[in-house]
Amino acid sequence: MKTEVKTKEGVSKTEILHLTPSNAAFVRRNSLLSLTFTEEDGGQRVEKRVILKRAFPFDMPWQYIAVLDAHEREIGMIEALSLFDAETEALLREELARIYYTPKIRRILSMKERYGFSYWQVDTDDGDLSFTVQDTFRNLLRIGEDRLAIFDVDGNRFEIESLAALDRKSYKKIELYL
Amino acid sequence: MARFHRTKPSKGGFEAFSKLFPDRSREDFSLVFPYDLDKEKAYGRQKGLFAFDGERIYIASLEGEREEIPLDDCASFFLQRGVGCGFFFVRMKDGEERLLCRMSASGMSRAGAAARTLNHRIESGETKNFAREEARNCPKCGRRFPKGSQSCVHCGNKRKIFMRLGAVISPYKWQLLFSVFLFLAVSLISIVNPYLNKILVDGYINNSEAAAKENVLFLFLSVIALILLAQLLQRGLSLLRGYIMIRTGNRVILHLRELVFCKIQELSVARISKRTSGELLNRVTRDTGVIQRFLTDRLTALLEQILMLAAVSVILFAYNWKLALMVILPTPCVILSFRLFWRFMGGMFRRRWQLNSEANATLHDIFSGIRVVKSFGMEKREAERFEKITRREKEAQIRQEKAWAVIMPLLNFMMGVGEFFVLYFVGNEILSGGMTLGDMAMFSSYVGMVYAPLRSFAGLPRELLHTATAVSRVFELLDENSDVYDAANAVDMEIKGHIEVKNVSFGYEEGREVLRDISFDVKPGEFVGLVGPSGVGKSTMINLIMRMYDVDQGQILIDGKDIRELSQESLRSQMGVVLQETFLFSGSVAQNIAYAKPDATRDEIIAAAKLAGCHSFIIKMPDGYQTKVGEKGYTLSGGERQRVAIARALLHDPKILILDEATASLDTETEKQIQEALAHLSKTRTTIAIAHRLSTLRNATKLIVFDKGRIAEIGSHDELMAKEGIYYGLVLAQREMTKMQKEEGLAPKGAERKAHA
Numbered sequence: 006m007k008t009e010v011k012t013k014e015g016v017s018k019t020e021i022l023h024l025t026p027s028n029a030a031f032v033r034r035n036s037l038l039s040l041t042f043t044e045e046d047g048g049q050r051v052e053k054r055v056i057l058k059r060a061f062p063f064d065m066p067w068q069y070i071a072v073l074d075a076h077e078r079e080i081g082m083i084e085a086l087s088l089f090d091a092e093t094e095a096l097l098r099e100e101l102a103r104i105y106y107t108p109k110i111r112r113i114l115s116m117k118e119r120y121g122f123s124y125w126q127v128d129t130d131d132g133d134l135s136f137t138v139q140d141t142f143r144n145l146l147r148i149g150e151d152r153l154a155i156f157d158v159d160g161n162r163f164e165i166e167s168l169a170a171l172d173r174k175s176y177k178k179i180e181l182y183l
Numbered sequence: 184m185a186r187f188h189r190t191k192p193s194k195g196g197f198e199a200f201s202k203l204f205p206d207r208s209r210e211d212f213s214l215v216f217p218y219d220l221d222k223e224k225a226y227g228r229q230k231g232l233f234a235f236d237g238e239r240i241y242i243a244s245l246e247g248e249r250e251e252i253p254l255d256d257c258a259s260f261f262l263q264r265g266v267g268c269g270f271f272f273v274r275m276k277d278g279e280e281r282l283l284c285r286m287s288a289s290g291m292s293r294a295g296a297a298a299r300t301l302n303h304r305i306e307s308g309e310t311k312n313f314a315r316e317e318a319r320n321c322p323k324c325g326r327r328f329p330k331g332s333q334s335c336v337h338c339g340n341k342r343k344i345f346m347r348l349g350a351v352i353s354p355y356k357w358q359l360l361f362s363v364f365l366f367l368a369v370s371l372i373s374i375v376n377p378y379l380n381k382i383l384v385d386g387y388i389n390n391s392e393a394a395a396k397e398n399v400l401f402l403f404l405s406v407i408a409l410i411l412l413a414q415l416l417q418r419g420l421s422l423l424r425g426y427i428m429i430r431t432g433n434r435v436i437l438h439l440r441e442l443v444f445c446k447i448q449e450l451s452v453a454r455i456s457k458r459t460s461g462e463l464l465n466r467v468t469r470d471t472g473v474i475q476r477f478l479t480d481r482l483t484a485l486l487e488q489i490l491m492l493a494a495v496s497v498i499l500f501a502y503n504w505k506l507a508l509m510v511i512l513p514t515p516c517v518i519l520s521f522r523l524f525w526r527f528m529g530g531m532f533r534r535r536w537q538l539n540s541e542a543n544a545t546l547h548d549i550f551s552g553i554r555v556v557k558s559f560g561m562e563k564r565e566a567e568r569f570e571k572i573t574r575r576e577k578e579a580q581i582r583q584e585k586a587w588a589v590i591m592p593l594l595n596f597m598m599g600v601g602e603f604f605v606l607y608f609v610g611n612e613i614l615s616g617g618m619t620l621g622d623m624a625m626f627s628s629y630v631g632m633v634y635a636p637l638r639s640f641a642g643l644p645r646e647l648l649h650t651a652t653a654v655s656r657v658f659e660l661l662d663e664n665s666d667v668y669d670a671a672n673a674v675d676m677e678i679k680g681h682i683e684v685k686n687v688s689f690g691y692e693e694g695r696e697v698l699r700d701i702s703f704d705v706k707p708g709e710f711v712g713l714v715g716p717s718g719v720g721k722s723t724m725i726n727l728i729m730r731m732y733d734v735d736q737g738q739i740l741i742d743g744k745d746i747r748e749l750s751q752e753s754l755r756s757q758m759g760v761v762l763q764e765t766f767l768f769s770g771s772v773a774q775n776i777a778y779a780k781p782d783a784t785r786d787e788i789i790a791a792a793k794l795a796g797c798h799s800f801i802i803k804m805p806d807g808y809q810t811k812v813g814e815k816g817y818t819l820s821g822g823e824r825q826r827v828a829i830a831r832a833l834l835h836d837p838k839i840l841i842l843d844e845a846t847a848s849l850d851t852e853t854e855k856q857i858q859e860a861l862a863h864l865s866k867t868r869t870t871i872a873i874a875h876r877l878s879t880l881r882n883a884t885k886l887i888v889f890d891k892g893r894i895a896e897i898g899s900h901d902e903l904m905a906k907e908g909i910y911y912g913l914v915l916a917q918r919e920m921t922k923m924q925k926e927e928g929l930a931p932k933g934a935e936r937k938a939h940a
Binding site for chain 1: 220222223224225226227228263265266267268280281282285287288289291530533534537
């Protein structure tokens with residue numbers, strides 16, 4: 006048992022470079038997220054534009070965040086945004102939300118299917134939107150029991166955060182596809 | 184996305200133009216694209232335009248954002264892809280990167296094209312628009328076109344669609360007309376039947392006066408004979424009709440399937456790989472089946488039922504209009520309730536069907552991965568997975584059957600209600616002497632005849648929709664233009680094997696270039712190796728040379744002629760390809776080797792097999808060259824399959840031989856043998872090979888090293904080693920590896936030797 010823990014730690018230390026408040030500082034400059042990273046030997050590396058990627062976008066949107074440089078090479082990984090101070094955490098959350106643009110659907114105003122396409126009009130946290138889904142059954146993805154991700158023809162994404170919390174009228178409209 | 188769809192789709196988001204640039208006209212700008220997201224905040228829709236007038240770029244939104252940058256200050260533009268959105272950046276001449284705007288995924292392909300247009304302009308000074316100027320929304324209804332299609336399924340004129348179906352069945356019109364005629368004859372007879380019954384009842388069974396006449400028996404028997412004759416005729420004609428329908432139906436479907444299948448084969452790899460093979464399979468089999476069923480069964484039956492309904496109604500009204508009204512009155516109710524019923528059940532049926540195909544897909548998934556499942560001991564979990572999905576299917580099925588069982592009898596009862604009224608009124612009339620028993624028998628038969636077609640009419644809209652969907656899917660495919668097509672003046676040409684690649688750029692997707700500005704030259708008979716880490720575009724380069732895709736920019740010339748001017752058949756028939764993933768068709772080994780040259784003699788087949796080093800193992804198999812391979816046949820190992828594929832390419836005797844990791848799954852010894860065989864052959868042909876194992880390319884006259892979509896180095900092995908660049912690094916790394924392997928492998932042997940000494 007003990008050895009197992011040991012190897013686990015060993016792996017995480019050698020394989021994953023963790024970015025923590027002690028070695029990484031994030032700032033937003035001119036709408037670019039930049040990182041000042043302190044190497045183990047004390048040397049400083051400044052990346053003017055870094056890109057954040059979620060490793061488990063559906064299950065853990067605020068944990069396991071890879072930080073890539075402008076050439077999309079990985080610098081390191083943030084285990085959890087909550088490790089950082091409130092200000093930085095808010096900054097990183099905003100940045101992730103910018104990269105993963107996923108309006109959350111609050112209400113389905115209409116959903117009609119014809120000839121293999123479905124046409125949606127929804128009320129989201131980013132205003133009323135309409136979009137088209139091809140092959141509806143395949144482009145609705147259940148995440149766990151209660152969440153639903155929707156992919157439209159262009160590659161836009163939408164999400165219903167809780168099917169249980171959805172009003173009955175909206176739910177009825179999509180019930181058959183679940 | 185979205186917003187632009189519904190309001191004014193045809194303008195694609197340009198409705199804001201006059202507000203944002205009140206003093207400019209649209210023609211001033213060579214490039215305009217809309218963006219729709221706030222670039223700073225995660226959320227917040229904007230309506231903005233990016234515009235370029237030849238000198239400066241403008242970014243302006245209705246929300247008040249405004250920016251102007253002279254193009255001279257810009258070094259390059261690029262699109263960073265997020266999830267569901269994209270970021271449009273400029274890299275300034277001083278190296279600074281600036282975010283210009285952000286758009287939802289709907290706007291990304293235009294932004295990507297814009298980046299290319301602007302970069303091209305900066306690099307070469309020319310203005311060239313890379314945007315694929317294809318409308319993406321139907322100009323009529325604003326709905327999005329299906330992916331890769333240019334026709335709207337909604338506005339696509341329905342009559343036109345069905346007219347085109349007419350073209351498909353026109354060769355069979357006489358058979359179909361004859362069948363309609365037979366149908367009519369059958370229905371006419373069935374209309375006569377109740378009348379004959381009435382005569383029988385009123386004239387002979389229930390009539391004491393008639394019984395007094397002399398020849399009553401003869402008349403009575405002749406009416407019965409008439410009824411018998413009518414029945415016989417009816418059955419006979421139905422039989423004939425059925426035979427004709429099945430025959431023509433089969434021909435129609437064969438014809439349709441051929442059309443669809445040939446079209447799929449014509450389409451470019453890009454268009455085909457966009458779809459799953461299951462989807463294509465469905466179009467070839469199921470959709471054509473739906474169309475055939477509609478054309479041959481429903482269409483004629485429909486015609487017959489309409490006529491029948493009209494005829495029976497006329498008879499009923501002529502006979503007794505009050506009674507007729509009583510029969511007709513409940514019909515709208517019946518139709519309506521049937522429609523509601525179908526709509527209700529339709530969803531359930533679909534859900535069950537979907538779950539069923541999901542269960543099948545799960546099964547397929549598990550079976551194809553059965554080795555993985557077993558090797559990890561996960562049988563139980565997979566069983567649970569399958570059980571879960573079948574349980575869902577079962578539940579849906581029970582729900583649907585329940586609904587069916589409850590509603591169907593109710594509906595049938597409702598339809599019967601009219602008959603009860605008829606019975607009541609006719610009974611009254613009979614009692615008061617206004618009508619006869621025969622009238623009643625006839626009437627109730629006719630009522631049945633009215634309701635039967637009505638019942639099927641209720642399901643008609645659904646069926647029409649179903650058919651229209653199938654038709655539009657099939658025609659969409661038939662109408663699709665292959666994006667790799669033969670030019671009008673495409674020629675057949677004998678290839679010598681001189682390949683020139685000039686400034687080629689290419690990307691599978693807009694804004695993501697896989698190859699950039701590639702140029703090289705391969706002389707006839709040369710053996711060229713493409714080297715580099717994975718994912719740098721080597722296989723893409725080969726796809727382009729084979730013209731599986733067309734280049735975005737630049738040219739590929741064979742013997743001085745652009746490959747787009749050659750017919751695809753002539754081009755590919757003179758190329759031989761061996762891929763890492765080899766595919767063998769079901770059939771014998773010999774058939775597979777002779778695939779590209781079916782008339783090859785047995786000597787040729789054996790010679791090719793010997794060259795490819797597969798003769799020795801083929802001869803050891805019990806059925807020799809006639810061993811069945813492929814899906815249901817003898818399982819060859821990866822290396823054996825690869826050698827068969829090489830033999831196939833060699834027998835084809837191509838002028839250009841392409842090997843994409845063709846010898847990767849062979850051991851070094853066998854590879855060496857094949858190498859020698861190839862070296863011997865490649866004197867007369869041009870060979871292009873990709874290999875990660877660099878020793879494979881030891882015979883190459885020239886090596887081209889790819890790095891990140893560009894050519895990093897070109898030269899012979901010795902030249903590149905002397906240069907100490909990327910290739911040098913790769914060779915050293917591999918030497919290190921083989922050294923390690925050797926040391927590990929040789930150590931005990933060495934020890935043994937020592938011991939002997």
